[in-house]
Amino acid sequence: MDKSDTRRKSMHIKQENIRNFSIIAHIDHGKSTLADRLIEMTGMLTSREMQEQVLDKMDLERERGITIKLKAVRLVYKAKDGQEYVFNLIDTPGHVDFNYEVSRSLAACEGAVLVVDATQGVEAQTLANVYLAIDQDLEILPVINKIDLPSARPEEIINEIEDIIGIESHDAPLISAKDGLNVEQVLEEIVKKVPAPKGDSKAPLKALIFDSYYDSYKGVTCYIRVFEGQVKPGMMVKMMATGKSFEVTEVGVNTSKHIPLDSLSAGEVGYLTASIKNVKEARVGDTITDLKHPTAEPLPGYKKVIPMVYCGIYPAEGEDFNTVRDALEKLQVNDAALVFEPETSVALGFGFRCGFLGLLHMEIIQERLEREFDLNIITTAPSVIYRVTKTSGEVLEIQNPSNLPAPAEIHYMEEPIVSANIMTPTDYVGAIMELCQNKRGTFKNMEYLEETRVVLHYDLPLNEVIYDFFDALKSKTRGYASFDYELKGYQQSELVKMDILINSELVDAFSLIVHEDKAYERGRTIAERLVDVIPRHQFAVPIQAAIGSKIIARETIRALRKDVLAKCYGGDISRKRKLLEKQKEGKKRMRQIGSVEVPQEAFLTVLKYDEK
Amino acid sequence: MEKAGLYIHIPFCERKCHYCDFTSVPGNNDLMDRYVERLIKEISMASDTYEDINIGTIFIGGGTPSILHENKIADIMDAVRRDFSLDTHAEVTIEINPGTLTVDKAISYRASGINRASVGIQSMNNGILKTIGRIHSEEQVLTTVENLRRAGFENINGDIMFGLPHQSIEDFLQTLDKVISLELEHISMYGLILEENTPLYRWYNRGLVCMPDEDEERVMYHTAIDSLEFGGYRQYEISNFAKEGFECRHNLGYWKLRPYIGVGLSSHSSISGRRYWNSSNFSDYFNKLDRGILPIAGDETISRDLMEAEYMILGIRLNEGISIEDYEKRFNTSFMGKYGEVINNHTKSGLIQLDDGTIRLTRKGMDLSNQVEIDFLP
Numbered sequence: 001m002d003k004s005d006t007r008r009k010s011m012h013i014k015q016e017n018i019r020n021f022s023i024i025a026h027i028d029h030g031k032s033t034l035a036d037r038l039i040e041m042t043g044m045l046t047s048r049e050m051q052e053q054v055l056d057k058m059d060l061e062r063e064r065g066i067t068i069k070l071k072a073v074r075l076v077y078k079a080k081d082g083q084e085y086v087f088n089l090i091d092t093p094g095h096v097d098f099n100y101e102v103s104r105s106l107a108a109c110e111g112a113v114l115v116v117d118a119t120q121g122v123e124a125q126t127l128a129n130v131y132l133a134i135d136q137d138l139e140i141l142p143v144i145n146k147i148d149l150p151s152a153r154p155e156e157i158i159n160e161i162e163d164i165i166g167i168e169s170h171d172a173p174l175i176s177a178k179d180g181l182n183v184e185q186v187l188e189e190i191v192k193k194v195p196a197p198k199g200d201s202k203a204p205l206k207a208l209i210f211d212s213y214y215d216s217y218k219g220v221t222c223y224i225r226v227f228e229g230q231v232k233p234g235m236m237v238k239m240m241a242t243g244k245s246f247e248v249t250e251v252g253v254n255t256s257k258h259i260p261l262d263s264l265s266a267g268e269v270g271y272l273t274a275s276i277k278n279v280k281e282a283r284v285g286d287t288i289t290d291l292k293h294p295t296a297e298p299l300p301g302y303k304k305v306i307p308m309v310y311c312g313i314y315p316a317e318g319e320d321f322n323t324v325r326d327a328l329e330k331l332q333v334n335d336a337a338l339v340f341e342p343e344t345s346v347a348l349g350f351g352f353r354c355g356f357l358g359l360l361h362m363e364i365i366q367e368r369l370e371r372e373f374d375l376n377i378i379t380t381a382p383s384v385i386y387r388v389t390k391t392s393g394e395v396l397e398i399q400n401p402s403n404l405p406a407p408a409e410i411h412y413m414e415e416p417i418v419s420a421n422i423m424t425p426t427d428y429v430g431a432i433m434e435l436c437q438n439k440r441g442t443f444k445n446m447e448y449l450e451e452t453r454v455v456l457h458y459d460l461p462l463n464e465v466i467y468d469f470f471d472a473l474k475s476k477t478r479g480y481a482s483f484d485y486e487l488k489g490y491q492q493s494e495l496v497k498m499d500i501l502i503n504s505e506l507v508d509a510f511s512l513i514v515h516e517d518k519a520y521e522r523g524r525t526i527a528e529r530l531v532d533v534i535p536r537h538q539f540a541v542p543i544q545a546a547i548g549s550k551i552i553a554r555e556t557i558r559a560l561r562k563d564v565l566a567k568c569y570g571g572d573i574s575r576k577r578k579l580l581e582k583q584k585e586g587k588k589r590m591r592q593i594g595s596v597e598v599p600q601e602a603f604l605t606v607l608k609y610d611e612k
Numbered sequence: 613m614e615k616a617g618l619y620i621h622i623p624f625c626e627r628k629c630h631y632c633d634f635t636s637v638p639g640n641n642d643l644m645d646r647y648v649e650r651l652i653k654e655i656s657m658a659s660d661t662y663e664d665i666n667i668g669t670i671f672i673g674g675g676t677p678s679i680l681h682e683n684k685i686a687d688i689m690d691a692v693r694r695d696f697s698l699d700t701h702a703e704v705t706i707e708i709n710p711g712t713l714t715v716d717k718a719i720s721y722r723a724s725g726i727n728r729a730s731v732g733i734q735s736m737n738n739g740i741l742k743t744i745g746r747i748h749s750e751e752q753v754l755t756t757v758e759n760l761r762r763a764g765f766e767n768i769n770g771d772i773m774f775g776l777p778h779q780s781i782e783d784f785l786q787t788l789d790k791v792i793s794l795e796l797e798h799i800s801m802y803g804l805i806l807e808e809n810t811p812l813y814r815w816y817n818r819g820l821v822c823m824p825d826e827d828e829e830r831v832m833y834h835t836a837i838d839s840l841e842f843g844g845y846r847q848y849e850i851s852n853f854a855k856e857g858f859e860c861r862h863n864l865g866y867w868k869l870r871p872y873i874g875v876g877l878s879s880h881s882s883i884s885g886r887r888y889w890n891s892s893n894f895s896d897y898f899n900k901l902d903r904g905i906l907p908i909a910g911d912e913t914i915s916r917d918l919m920e921a922e923y924m925i926l927g928i929r930l931n932e933g934i935s936i937e938d939y940e941k942r943f944n945t946s947f948m949g950k951y952g953e954v955i956n957n958h959t960k961s962g963l964i965q966l967d968d969g970t971i972r973l974t975r976k977g978m979d980l981s982n983q984v985e986i987d988f989l990p
Contacts, residue, residue: 538961538980561826563982566802566851568929570619570866571880574887574912577922577989584986 013086015267016196020088020225022106022138024130025115026123026482030145034115034177034186035073035089041183042075042087071211072108072223072269074253079191087190088269090210090223092129097358099486100305101211103132104285107301108210108225108269111139111194113186114161118144118152118174121160121453124423124484130165141189142169148176160450197227197267205229205237205290207264207272208299212282214333218250220276221258224288225269227299232263236291237274240298244281245291246274279336305337307355308416308487309362309466310399312343312380312509313369314351316600317589319376321350327373328352331365338365343400347509347593348378348603353400359466378591378603380509384462387414387490401511404497407548414490416462419444422473423455424481431476432456439464439472440515459488463513498523498552501544502530505594509603519545523553529605534598536560541596616662616883617669617865618696620651620688621876622677626712630745630815633807635878635892636675643894647877648684650901652691654875657906659695662873662883666697669862670704672726678708682720689724703861705730705769710756711748718763728860729760730769730800735776736787743777743821744804744812750790757794767858769798774836775829776804777812777821784832785839792843797858801836802851803829830979850929850978867926869919877907885919887912916943917990924951924988928964928981933972954987 025031075087090109092102106112112133116122133140142161144154154174161169173185199206211223224231231237231251238245252260253270264270276282284305287298315324325342332338339355356362362382369375388396388404389411398404420441422432429446436443436458444457460469465485473481498519500510514522523545530543534557545553568576590597624639624647625632637643670692677685685706692698705728706721721729735741736750748756753770760768770791774784791799806813806823815821824832837847845853849867852860865872871883878892888911891897900907914922920943927934936947948955955971958964963977963984973981 538963538976538983560983561830561979562803563980564803564850564978565982566805568866568926569863570617570872570874570882571878571889573866573882573922573926574880574889577918577925580925580982580986581989583982584989587986 013084015198015201015265017083017085018088018197018267019085019111019190019194020090020109020197020267020269021111021113021141021190021194022090022092022109022133023113023115024092024126024133025145026117026120026126029115029117029120029123029126030177031115034113034143034145034175034183035091037177037180037183038087038089038187039073039075041180041187042077072254072271074255074269077187077191080188081191085191087187088225090225090269097356097361099128099132100303100357101284102129103136103301104208105210106133106136106138107285107299108208109136109138110197111141111190113190114140114142114165114167115145115177116142116157116161118146118154118157119149121157122164122423122449124421124455124482127164127421127423127455128484128486139194140165140167141186141193142167142172143186144172144174145177147174148179148181156450164449199226199228199266201228201230201265203228203266204293204295205231205235205288206295206299207231207288209239209282209284209286209288211284212276212279212336214279218273218275220273220279220282220333222272222274222276222282222288223254223269224264224272226264226266228266228295229290230263230265231272231288237288238291238294239282239286240289240294241283241286241302241304242281244276246276246281248272248274278333280332283336305357307337307339308358308462309356309382309384310353311356311362311382312345312348312351312378312400313340313354313366314345314348314378314380314509316376316378317591323373324352324369324375324377327369327375328354330373331368335365337361345380345402345509347507347591347598348380351378355399359470376600378509378600380603381512381606382466383513384416384466386416386495386513389413398513401497401513402508404513407496412492413495415493415495417459417488417491418462418465418485419488420458420460420465420483420485421455422458422481422483423449423453424477426452426454428477428481429454429456432473432481435469435472435476436460439469440518460485461491461493461515462487463515496547499546500526500530501542501546502534502598503541503594503596504544505596506546507593507598510606519547520552524555526606527553527555530602531555531557533602533605534596537596539595613697614662614665614871615668615699616665617671617862617870617872618667618692619862619872619874619876619879620655620670620672620677620692621874621879622672622674622680623647623877624679625674625676626679626709626747627745630743630812631804631807631810632745633810634675637894639676639679644680644684646898647894648680648687650898651688651876653901654907655688655691656695657901657904658873658875661906665871665873665883666699667692668699668702669865670698670702671862672704672706674707676709676712676732677706678712678717682717682724685726686720686724689726693725703728703767705860705862707732708756708760709748710752711746713756713759715759715762718759718765722764727765728767728769729765730771730798731756731760731796733770733787733791734773735779735783736790737779737783740776740779740783744773754794757796767798768796769800769860770794770796771800771802773802773804774832775824777816777823779824779832781824781828781831781835785835788836788839792839792845798852798854798860799840799845800852801833801840803833833979834975846931848931850973850981864930867930869923869926882914885914887914915990919943920945920950921988921990925985928971928973928984928988931972933970936969936971951988954984958984958987 023031072090077085090105092105158169173182175182206228207224207226209222212220214220233248235248250273251264252258285302289295315321328340337357340352343353386398390409391411440461442459447455494516496516498512498514499506527543540559541557543555544551565576590599623636625636704726706726707730709732733753738749840853847853848859874881877897880889888908891907891909897907939947
């Protein structure tokens, strides 16, 4: 207590000496490296204390080079004007799936540092986030990074930023975050250009939750930006969107660790705990106010995040339904965007229909279930939400193909369409156009960013995007293109439900909603892949793709002809028995569908991109 | 007195075959002498461990036992006779590589009490023999059999293989006809298994050799069964055929889960409910014996459940099948109570049949025996 007391004093600072900002960058353009340098150079942490890339919290994120959960860090900088400034660096996730979270963390800031790679230039994702920052009226400070690389072309990149984004960039610091070159200039620019927060500390409390996470010691910790008033321990607060009230147990700021303070006032960024049990009760974007003296209006921009992509998650053989539910509940405590409800599949038994912000979010959840909870799960093909208008006039939202009404009852169907921006070197324009064409895309226009780079604008059906678009784009452009999209709306479309029959038995977990024109091709691809992954049985197994009662593709898994150990003598007995035990184990892990055993990979192969 | 089989391992080969993953090394005289010395010591020690047994069969296998000087084989046989009680009608087999046998050797074997020879023919196609790394030729097979007959061997087995690299169905049937015309008493016929860590496995994976496909391989097997039956051989196990009365008693012991003792490098023993195996490392094998301890590298206790499963897994390989009565006598438990469901399922799928209180693999079952066997596992 004594120790933190001395710090408490030093932590409070005049409003005009606070700078709240984010860093916006494309993956690999050096956001985390710059954040590390800023933290080092402000002297809050010694180099030894610095874990590499301190802002990226989860292993998975680090592996993917993506920041998923944002967080704020408080730095103290002694500027050249001799004054001490408090910097609140608020991290933002860098992926389209987390657009809303990005917008909320930007809402907590007055400025944003835009990091652009001096060799790569502006990318689609950067652009999307810059527009979000502009929407929030943030002061944008461009910074050109990786200036040390021989292929750096800062002049061109500066022109590009001015042309595309329309912000003055000729004073942009040219830095190498890796070497620390000119990073000090960035710190000075932040002091000079990012406006100090405003807001009356005497007014009723108005604070924005821009992130929240759960841990088993403190319950939910909220990262907040106080806009008006003051929040202190013991106070009863209310979440304006969810209507829930809590007593504040602790407030403070985050340096390398949590440092409790007696209060947080208007303009300040910090954390708050209040024995909240679930992140759903402290949603990102919600406004915290004083229960007794509430503010009149919540902060604008709150929305309840809506899943865009759904899939079934089932316990694999030998895994327990309840264990999977517990794990999903634990993840949900920390992830308000994850939704799930129990469902039943004829093929897979009891499981869950889960909703995600997008494909990346879905993959992250799947991987966390497998890695952190050590679960063995089966995932079904992802689906978007289709809007079905029945002949009766009733409108349904369908996210599980199995729930699609009979064709006779369907008047028409609509599917979600996204507007996509694809930035690419001109060399790949042809390949990308072909791909988008193939994915039922509608070409909007193409802009030249510079002589060798363009941005292509397409409208694409989301169901094609979630199928294998990323993989296909990556493969066709050797990773040079970047891609970003946002939901545009719904569009009427000729969609059909395609079923897969294994040994004449419909396997609901394989059912898909596809565009009529793509059904034949998809059906054939899936049937071919299943032939490869399902082991041969004692009898021939037909694999069929069907629309209604019409078979559109058929393959056959030939009967097993040989499964015998030729030799088995004295020295072999133990070894051969072990081989048989292994074979039996493998068999156990399969799904029994009628008389056919289907390995778990079968459910995944349906999703894989086909290099053809 | 308990009856047991004795397996004697000779881990030397002139050269390792390309498909082989057994323990064997190229023999040099010094190493072979030192080995036989230890082997004889092990025989003496093993006999002390199991005093009350009678050896009904001996199998000298390898490697290539015939690579040893015949006097060494005689020494080994003398040791066995000195230390163990050996049945007067014991079946004593030695494995022979056609490239390594002379008449003198064959006569010496007979004199040592060896009465059965097992010749590693594999193929009668010189090209294929070369591809799989065998050191002999078709002609040497003929000479070897002639030499064995001259030395008085009246019980000869020929090992042949099918599903070999670049082998066509015709190739194999030719080999088979040639082997049948040798009028041996016994034929073992194995489908080649590509074992990891063999040159052939690597070549195959790199696309350097092509193998008959599963369908062709099965045609070879089925056609061979018919040809052999026609030639007077009765199939008595998945891979074994014999003229009447010439079934290999030593191997029958394995399939009927009877006790056996193994001596020599990497050999296995299974006796008194315990299974153990010797070290497969020469210096370890030598050192242990020099220090007067048995060169055992590992063991496992076979639980009752496992023992029952093994009895089923091994027994089902035999054409005579498994007699429910024998099983119930041996394990003192209800057969149908334990395996009723398995029997029922596989009878339905046509892999086994139940007649007169005996279960047997059907012909289809012989191709897919693993599918039945895994269901016997606890």
